Amino acid sequence: MTATPYRTALIIGAGAGISASVARGFTTAGLKVALAARNADKLAPLAAEIDGPAFAAEAADPASVERLFESAEARLGPIDVVVYNASARARGPLAELDPAEVERALAVSAYGGFLAVQQAARRMIPRGSGAILLTGATASVKGFALSAPFAMGKFALRGLAQSAARELAPKGVHVAHFVIDGGVRSAARPDPADRPDSTLDPDAIAQSYLDVLRQPRSAWSWELELRPWVETF
Numbered sequence: 244m245t246a247t248p249y250r251t252a253l254i255i256g257a258g259a260g261i262s263a264s265v266a267r268g269f270t271t272a273g274l275k276v277a278l279a280a281r282n283a284d285k286l287a288p289l290a291a292e293i294d295g296p297a298f299a300a301e302a303a304d305p306a307s308v309e310r311l312f313e314s315a316e317a318r319l320g321p322i323d324v325v326v327y328n329a330s331a332r333a334r335g336p337l338a339e340l341d342p343a344e345v346e347r348a349l350a351v352s353a354y355g356g357f358l359a360v361q362q363a364a365r366r367m368i369p370r371g372s373g374a375i376l377l378t379g380a381t382a383s384v385k386g387f388a389l390s391a392p393f394a395m396g397k398f399a400l401r402g403l404a405q406s407a408a409r410e411l412a413p414k415g416v417h418v419a420h421f422v423i424d425g426g427v428r429s430a431a432r433p434d435p436a437d438r439p440d441s442t443l444d445p446d447a448i449a450q451s452y453l454d455v456l457r458q459p460r461s462a463w464s465w466e467l468e469l470r471p472w473v474e475t476f
Contacts, residue, residue: 245457249323255279256329268449277315302329302355314364325363328378333392345392353394370414381424407464424470441473
């Protein structure tokens, strides 16, 4: 197995599901992992499990994101990998959506991603190494009815990833976007007995994140689509 060429990671928008599996997978692979969310208290069990710090941060607040990176570096040293997993939704008919809720959804899903990428780039470019992984969704490539704000945010995050990958790859920083195209399995959302593997296993998703980190620079991916067999293209 190819070794992971990184030693530390910061997961922004941590919680249950994908981010928890990524945190465990990275830890098993030998990385020291820091977690961040609006409510750091909810991260306590996962932080204890991976023996890593947890921080409170507002993903769409520039000063808060800058402080987060400084705090994570103070605990772990230089951050080699940043995972942006934060997002927000505002569902409903276009004519009835609350503009303030839409603004908040866009701020977390897209603007927060920019802030994280910017802070990571400022630190990784001088070192000539690092990785920035952005979690997308089906909405990154397909806008559904009654979900315009989520699609807008995820489309923007994908655009950020594509632009950042082209800018930063020549400087040694690997940027990759993950289209999570399907429902993610959980205790509350198990696979139906007649359709095994019809949802995405979060541990399998985490393995794909690790696989991307292990890619040789001569063959870096900027995007990976992950879907169960029941999803159409």
